[in-house]
Amino acid sequence: MRTISSVLAMQRLALKWRRLGPRVGFVPTMGYLHEGHLSLVHRARRLVGPRGKVVVSLYVNPTQFGPREDFSRYPRDFARDAALCRDAGVDVLFAPTDAAMYPGRDQGRYSTYVVEKTLSQSMEGASRPAHFRGVTTIVAKLFNIVLPDVAVFGAKDWQQAAIIQRMAMDLNFPLKVVVAPTKREPDGLAMSSRNKYLVGPLRPQARALWQAIQTAQAAVRSAPTPVSAARLKRRLCRQIEDQPDARVDYIEFFEPETLASAAKVRRGTHLALAVFIGTTRLIDNARL
Numbered sequence: 001m002r003t004i005s006s007v008l009a010m011q012r013l014a015l016k017w018r019r020l021g022p023r024v025g026f027v028p029t030m031g032y033l034h035e036g037h038l039s040l041v042h043r044a045r046r047l048v049g050p051r052g053k054v055v056v057s058l059y060v061n062p063t064q065f066g067p068r069e070d071f072s073r074y075p076r077d078f079a080r081d082a083a084l085c086r087d088a089g090v091d092v093l094f095a096p097t098d099a100a101m102y103p104g105r106d107q108g109r110y111s112t113y114v115v116e117k118t119l120s121q122s123m124e125g126a127s128r129p130a131h132f133r134g135v136t137t138i139v140a141k142l143f144n145i146v147l148p149d150v151a152v153f154g155a156k157d158w159q160q161a162a163i164i165q166r167m168a169m170d171l172n173f174p175l176k177v178v179v180a181p182t183k184r185e186p187d188g189l190a191m192s193s194r195n196k197y198l199v200g201p202l203r204p205q206a207r208a209l210w211q212a213i214q215t216a217q218a219a220v221r222s223a224p225t226p227v228s229a230a231r232l233k234r235r236l237c238r239q240i241e242d243q244p245d246a247r248v249d250y251i252e253f254f255e256p257e258t259l260a261s262a263a264k265v266r267r268g269t270h271l272a273l274a275v276f277i278g279t280t281r282l283i284d285n286a287r288l
């Protein structure tokens with residue numbers, strides 16, 4: 001496995017691959033890798049085949065964090081991430097610096113961003129202004145540097161994946177965006193680098209997200225007619241906030257492709273939720 005930190009070196013290699021022909025699979029990450037990330041790497045490998053190239057990027061992107069969010073304390077462990085990537089058969093680990101990705105940003109000389117204007121307004125976009133502008137900007141930049149044929153994203157960030165698919169289509173990126181299923185801990189908690197923050201009594205309380213999803217699934221499956229979204233939201237909110245350190249940020253029912261809010265919940269409606277467990281904000285989602 002090669003580790004590359006220079007944008008130019010990565011782009012040159014990507015251009016060489018494009019000339020020589022191997023298919024390139026790409027998994028963008030912010031590091032502190034877990035089984036969920038590795039499942040995306042294995043999916044990328046299956047998609048490009050044994051002769052293809054798999055690139056993982058490892059970059060904690062400052063522009064997708066709000067001023068009071070966890071950018072500076074976001075977990076980082078480069079040596080461990082590099083070992084996991086090597087063992088997973090990654091060909092290139094691309095780990096650029098802030099100066100390489102946003103030249104002149106500290107001096108106010110970086111001024112180009114990519115903005116998706118529709119799908120990014122609700123849920124994470126409403127709770128975290130400028131988050132998706134940071135995501136679409138960094139992902140567009142990474143696509144231009146790595147030049148992948150296929151990029152794999154996790155379904156845990158359902159809205160993010162929908163926005164990136166839309167961006168790739170709207171801006172004519174010549175690649176396929178694949179969304180791979182969420183990996184869960186044995187008790188149902190969706191795997192996330194931020195789970196590291198859940199210490200002591202907070203960890204068992206984090207099960208509340210998966211339990212809420214299961215309650216919603218059971219409610220929809222047992223109801224003979226579509227269920228009121230407002231009523232189900234209130235029920236899930238009460239159930240989650242029964243945990244002493246849990247506070248709901250949002251619970252949303254929506255159509256999975258358009259992300260349009262649903263007033264009635266039926267089989268196939270999607271549920272997404274964001275919940276603070278202590279000061280840690282967790283997200284999850286599922287098709288009902």
Ligand code: PAF
Pocket residue numbers: 028029030059061064135138139157160
């Ligand atoms: O999902 C993530 O880890 C990040 O949002 C991404 C796609 C790597 C962009 O920084």
